[in-house]
Amino acid sequence: LRNPYDSFELDPSASVAALTAELRERTERASTEEKAALREAWEELTLHAERRLYLALTAFPETRETLAPIPAPPRAQGAGEAPLDLLDFIDPLRLDARLTAPSPDEEALAQPPTVFPARDTSRR
Amino acid sequence: VRSAPHASASSVQENDAKLLHRIEAELAFDAAASPIIGPNWPRRAAGSVEIVRALEGGEECVGEALMGRPELLRRALFTEDIAHLPHTLVHHIAVLHAWALEQDASSEARLLSLRGLIACWLVLGEEGAYLRAAAHAASASEEHTERLLLRLRHRGLDEVESRARMGLHACTPEGEVAIRALRSLPALTETLPLSDESKASAVMRAQSTIDMLASQWTGVFRDALEEGRARDQKRDLILAMTHAHRTWQWLGCEREVERQVVIALPTIAWPIYRERQMEVLGEILLPVVPLFTALEARILQLREEGDVTTELAYLGPAAQALVFWSETTKDVVAAMDRAERAYALCPTLRNARIVLSHLLCDRAERTLAQGQLWPTHPAKADVIRAREIFPELARLPALMQRVGVDP
Numbered sequence: 195l196r197n198p199y200d201s202f203e204l205d206p207s208a209s210v211a212a213l214t215a216e217l218r219e220r221t222e223r224a225s226t227e228e229k230a231a232l233r234e235a236w237e238e239l240t241l242h243a244e245r246r247l248y249l250a251l252t253a254f255p256e257t258r259e260t261l262a263p264i265p266a267p268p269r270a271q272g273a274g275e276a277p278l279d280l281l282d283f284i285d286p287l288r289l290d291a292r293l294t295a296p297s298p299d300e301e302a303l304a305q306p307p308t309v310f311p312a313r314d315t316s317r318r
Numbered sequence: 319v320r321s322a323p324h325a326s327a328s329s330v331q332e333n334d335a336k337l338l339h340r341i342e343a344e345l346a347f348d349a350a351a352s353p354i355i356g357p358n359w360p361r362r363a364a365g366s367v368e369i370v371r372a373l374e375g376g377e378e379c380v381g382e383a384l385m386g387r388p389e390l391l392r393r394a395l396f397t398e399d400i401a402h403l404p405h406t407l408v409h410h411i412a413v414l415h416a417w418a419l420e421q422d423a424s425s426e427a428r429l430l431s432l433r434g435l436i437a438c439w440l441v442l443g444e445e446g447a448y449l450r451a452a453a454h455a456a457s458a459s460e461e462h463t464e465r466l467l468l469r470l471r472h473r474g475l476d477e478v479e480s481r482a483r484m485g486l487h488a489c490t491p492e493g494e495v496a497i498r499a500l501r502s503l504p505a506l507t508e509t510l511p512l513s514d515e516s517k518a519s520a521v522m523r524a525q526s527t528i529d530m531l532a533s534q535w536t537g538v539f540r541d542a543l544e545e546g547r548a549r550d551q552k553r554d555l556i557l558a559m560t561h562a563h564r565t566w567q568w569l570g571c572e573r574e575v576e577r578q579v580v581i582a583l584p585t586i587a588w589p590i591y592r593e594r595q596m597e598v599l600g601e602i603l604l605p606v607v608p609l610f611t612a613l614e615a616r617i618l619q620l621r622e623e624g625d626v627t628t629e630l631a632y633l634g635p636a637a638q639a640l641v642f643w644s645e646t647t648k649d650v651v652a653a654m655d656r657a658e659r660a661y662a663l664c665p666t667l668r669n670a671r672i673v674l675s676h677l678l679c680d681r682a683e684r685t686l687a688q689g690q691l692w693p694t695h696p697a698k699a700d701v702i703r704a705r706e707i708f709p710e711l712a713r714l715p716a717l718m719q720r721v722g723v724d725p
Contacts, residue, residue, distance in 0.1 A: 196420075200360045200413075207455040243459065247466055250456040251449060252473070254413045257365035257406045258340060262333045 198235035199253035206250040210240050343367035346383035350391040354427070355417035366410035370394045373403075396430065400437060401511045405448035412438030412473075419477070425495050432481075432499035436474030437510055440520055443471025444512050475520065479527045486531050487538075489561075489568040497531075500524040501570045532574035535565050543582055547589075552598050555586055556605070563605040576613040579606045580635035587642050600646035603639070610639040614663055637664035641673050650684075653677060661707065675708035679717055686720060697721050 199206050202220070204213060217236045221229050239246050347364035348357075355363075367383075370376040370391065383391040396415070400408050415434040418427070442449055446467060453463040469476075478496045485493015503524040507517040539562055546554030559579070566575040583606075590599045613636045617629045629636075637660040644656035654677050660670040682697040682704070698721040705714055705723070718725060 200362075203360045203362065206452070207457075209457045244462045244466060247453055247456055247458040247462050248469070250458075251452055251466065251470060252413065252416070254360055254363040255365070255406060255409045255452065256362050257410070258343075258362065258368060259336045261336055261340075262329055 197249050197253045198238055199249055202232070202235055204235075204239075205256060206253050207256065210246070213239050339368060339371075340364070342380065342384060343371070346380045346388070346391055347395075349383045349386065350388035350395055351414065354392070354396065354421065354423070355414060356421055359417070363410070363414070366395055366407060366414070367391065369404060369407040369410065373407075396434065398430070398434060398437065398506075399509070400434075400441060401509065405442060405445060408438050408441055409448070409452075412442065416477075425491060428492070428495045429498055429502075432474070432478050432496060433502060433506055434474075435477055436499065436503070436520075437506060439470055439473040440475075440507070440512060440516065441510055443467060443473075444516050472523070475523055475527075482527060482531060485568075486534060486565075489564050494568050497528065497568065497570050500527055528569060528572060529574065532569060532572050532578075535569075535575065536578045539565075539578060540582065543586055547586060552590070552595075552602070555602050559602055559605040563609065566609050571612060573613070573616065576609040577632050577635075579609050580613060580632055580639050583610075583635065583639050583642065591642070591645070596646050599642060603643055603646060606639075607643065610636055610643075614640065614659065617663060633664045634667055637661075637667045637670050641667070641669045644673055644677075650677070650680070654681065671708040672711070675704040675711045675714075678704035678707070679711065679713055682717055682721065695721065698723060 198204065202217070204216060208216065214236065217232050217239075221232050224232055239249065344361060344364040344367075347359070347367045350367075351359065351363070367380055371380045373394075376394070379391040379394050382388070395411065396418070397403075397411070400411060403411075411434060415431040415438065418431040419435070423431070449467055449470060450463055453466065458466075478499050481496035482493050482500065484490070485496065501524070503521050507520050510517070512520070539558060542558040542561070543555065546552075546558055562575060562579050566572060566579075569575060583603075586602065587599055590602070613629070613632060617633060617636060620626070620628050640656050640660035640663065644653045644660065647653050647656070654674075657670065657674040657677050660667065661674045664670060678700040682700040685695065685697040685700070701714070701717050701721050701723055704711060705718065715725060
């Protein structure tokens with residue numbers, strides 16, 4: 195069996211709690227087969243502290259330069275504020291760079307839809 | 319445009335540059351390492367390329383790999399010359415070697431990986447600080463860390479030992495590579511930044527593994543001989559000797575196998591000798607000739623170096639093996655040569671003296687049968703020497719009389 199840190203691209207420096215959260219999140223989207231493999235990996239990584247450490251140190255180390263985190267999407271607007279439009283999400287750099295003016299299609303896309311689709315909450 | 323949570327221009331450019339480097343590193347890594355470790359490596363593994371890139375000449379390695387010429391980068395990623403590399407890269411190389419060992423590869427490639435695995439973990443374990451920091455980052459307790467550090471230091475040696483153990487019974491090629499890796503430890507450790515104590519400890523561990531394997535084989539060998547004798551199956555004895563030869567080769571010409579063979583030989587050879595089944599004895603001896611002649615050569619080499627004690631216990635058995643070998647040939651020249659070697663090895667061995675004396679007398683008789691006796695006839699010299707070597711030989715007085723030697 196290959197090292198789960200490598201098989202599932204897990205961060206070798208992650209704590210047990212972080213590993214559990216990560217694997218749980220993946221399990222939600224996984225097929226039955228994948229779920230079994232994820233469960234096995236979780237057990238291997240969390241049941242014995244020394245085993246986890248051994249696997250962490252014998253996996254490929256994370257030595258890549260850290261990337262800046264991707265900015266979180268803007269929160270929903272509070273009451274009384276105008277909804278954000280597409281231009282709010284375009285990087286100011288792009289605007290500053292004097293890119294060619296948006297095409298009519300882009301302009302159209304930038305407009306808020308006239309009717310928002312109702313949010314599907316039946317799954318929750 | 320209202321303010322949205324955007325990053326600053328410089329940080330975005332910096333991030334883009336890092337991303338580009340990452341992509342290039344992954345492409346270069348794929349070209350250099352995938353043929354050796356397979357295609358399903360984690361993206362983290364490409365971090366090794368970023369480290370190589372920062373080293374002298376690294377940019378060129380990566381550039382070449384991106385142009386479809388990955389050999390330089392491959393050499394950098396699987397290098398044995400790890401003494402001056404950053405520990406992060408040594409760590410990557412250690413894991414790369416472990417991955418490479420899971421793939422089908424040639425013996426030479428597996429040997430390189432085993433040596434690399436041993437070397438990298440010895441160096442990382444000796445240094446300690448890097449692994450402690452990595453363990454600390456993984457929220458490990460101090461107790462676990464220290465225990466694991468000891469274990470990791472010998473991770474490569476453990477792997478090699480396990481492969482060797484598994485291969486002993488069937489003398490597998492996999493195990494043979496592991497033995498070669500163990501045998502290469504003295505030279506390998508000399509190239510590593512290790513303390514003298516660590517080097518000695520690693521070499522001793524490798525030798526202990528080989529000794530342990532030889533000892534395990536000895537038990538199996540003795541049982542096989544015992545069974546062959548009990549069942550009076552000559553074929554079993556030949557098979558046991560053939561397996562001894564194979565094991566000897568597999569263990570890298572291990573001297574313990576030579577010693578065990580020469581010790582065991584008389585017990586199985588005498589009953590066959592007494593029955594004068596010299597052809598069978600020859601068949602039994604044939605596979606182990608390289609073993610006892612190697613032992614003979616080593617004893618003579620040691621003697622030349624002034625060491626007469628190291629193999630002292632095996633002088634007699636090795637000489638006896640040569641005597642048996644001499645007795646199983648019908649070629650008189652070869653028989654004489656082997657008997658001379660036995661006598662030279664152990665002049666006090668009675669059997670060597672008797673056989674050589676007999677052969678000298680035989681030769682004297684053959685010479686005498688050929689023609690007239692001159693004062694300096696070689697037959698005379700042979701008889702005189704036969705008397706010196708074993709004066710009690712029953713046929714000597716008559717021969718001495720024939721060649722005109724005073725009793």
